[in-house]
Amino acid sequence: MSRKKAARGKAASSSPSAGSPAGKGAGKAARSSPGIVPMNGVVHPSRPSISNSSEFYDVAFKVMLVGDSGVGKTCLLVRFKDGAFLAGSFISTVGIDFRNKVLDIDGVKVKLQIWDTAGQERFRSVTHAYYRDAHALLLLYDVTNKTSFDNIQAWLTEIHEYAQQDVVLMLLGNKADATHDRVVRREDGERLAKEFGVPFMETSARSGLNVELAFTAVAKELKHRSTKEPSEKFQLQEYVNKEMKGAGCCRA
Numbered sequence: 001m002s003r004k005k006a007a008r009g010k011a012a013s014s015s016p017s018a019g020s021p022a023g024k025g026a027g028k029a030a031r032s033s034p035g036i037v038p039m040n041g042v043v044h045p046s047r048p049s050i051s052n053s054s055e056f057y058d059v060a061f062k063v064m065l066v067g068d069s070g071v072g073k074t075c076l077l078v079r080f081k082d083g084a085f086l087a088g089s090f091i092s093t094v095g096i097d098f099r100n101k102v103l104d105i106d107g108v109k110v111k112l113q114i115w116d117t118a119g120q121e122r123f124r125s126v127t128h129a130y131y132r133d134a135h136a137l138l139l140l141y142d143v144t145n146k147t148s149f150d151n152i153q154a155w156l157t158e159i160h161e162y163a164q165q166d167v168v169l170m171l172l173g174n175k176a177d178a179t180h181d182r183v184v185r186r187e188d189g190e191r192l193a194k195e196f197g198v199p200f201m202e203t204s205a206r207s208g209l210n211v212e213l214a215f216t217a218v219a220k221e222l223k224h225r226s227t228k229e230p231s232e233k234f235q236l237q238e239y240v241n242k243e244m245k246g247a248g249c250c251r252a
């Protein structure tokens with residue numbers, strides 16, 4: 001059997017690679033399982049799978065959600081994973097946690113191991129340790145919170161310092177549903193993203209706007225990179241522009 005089974009779990013206090021198949025675990029599994037070859041921390045089966053179960057996957061990647069406390073990282077992950085919105089009082093994440101989801105990208109089962117980090121300053125040193133293994137980062141700000149937008153530059157500096165140079169990065173302006181409380185215009189987000197050369201879109205964990213798209217776009221980019229199809233270079237921003245929905249509509 002060439003497929004890996006997607007693990008489920010929490011790792012609030014584990015080391016970055018201990019719970020991560022993109023880290024040590026993948027290499028180990030790959031060495032002991034015939035037909036699986038480790039490549040830059042990515043698991044590649046060498047023959048097609050015979051199972052259609054969403055529990056199985058062909059390639060695995062680690063994605064991290066980062067950004068100020070309260071921008072909606074946990075809600076975005078819950079919306080993507082469970083299709084629900086965490087209404088009610090705000091419970092700030094302590095430490096770090098992850099959830100898995102397997103996506104079918106052009107016939108390839110891509111497992112995203114999505115790490116939800118704590119935005120609070122006091123957990124920053126914990127988060128830094130996890131950047132190194134990340135294949136992709138979703139950097140969020142809150143369109144109703146100007147400070148979270150102003151802090152994006154500092155987040156990018158941190159990312160450049162701790163993450164891999166070729167990490168897939170995407171800027172997300174979350175809470176696009178909150179029309180009346182909005183203080184950061186969409187154009188401002190676009191301008192900032194352009195300035196730093198990162199793909200951008202607005203999302204809403206509440207309405208579901210562009211949530212699936214944000215993760216799918218990242219999964220597509222990672223899958224294209226791992227299968228090394230230079231002739232068919234994947235343009236992340238172009239794909240996003242084509243698929244993106246405006247803040248006025250809802251895409252659940």
Ligand SMILES: Nc1nc2c(ncn2[C@@H]2O[C@H](COP(=O)(O)OP(=O)(O)OP(=O)(O)O)[C@@H](O)[C@H]2O)c(=O)[nH]1
Nearest residue numbers: 069070071072073074075092093119175204205206
């Ligand atoms: N209107 C609106 N509210 C949202 C949205 N996403 C999150 N919220 C609210 O924003 C607050 C913070 O959301 P969280 O997802 O817990 O924020 P976080 O980024 O995980 O915060 P930390 O764990 O402290 O880093 C909660 O009260 C959510 O209900 C959204 O898309 N729209």
Ligand SMILES: [Mg+2]
Nearest residue numbers: 073074092093
């Ligand atoms: Mg959180």
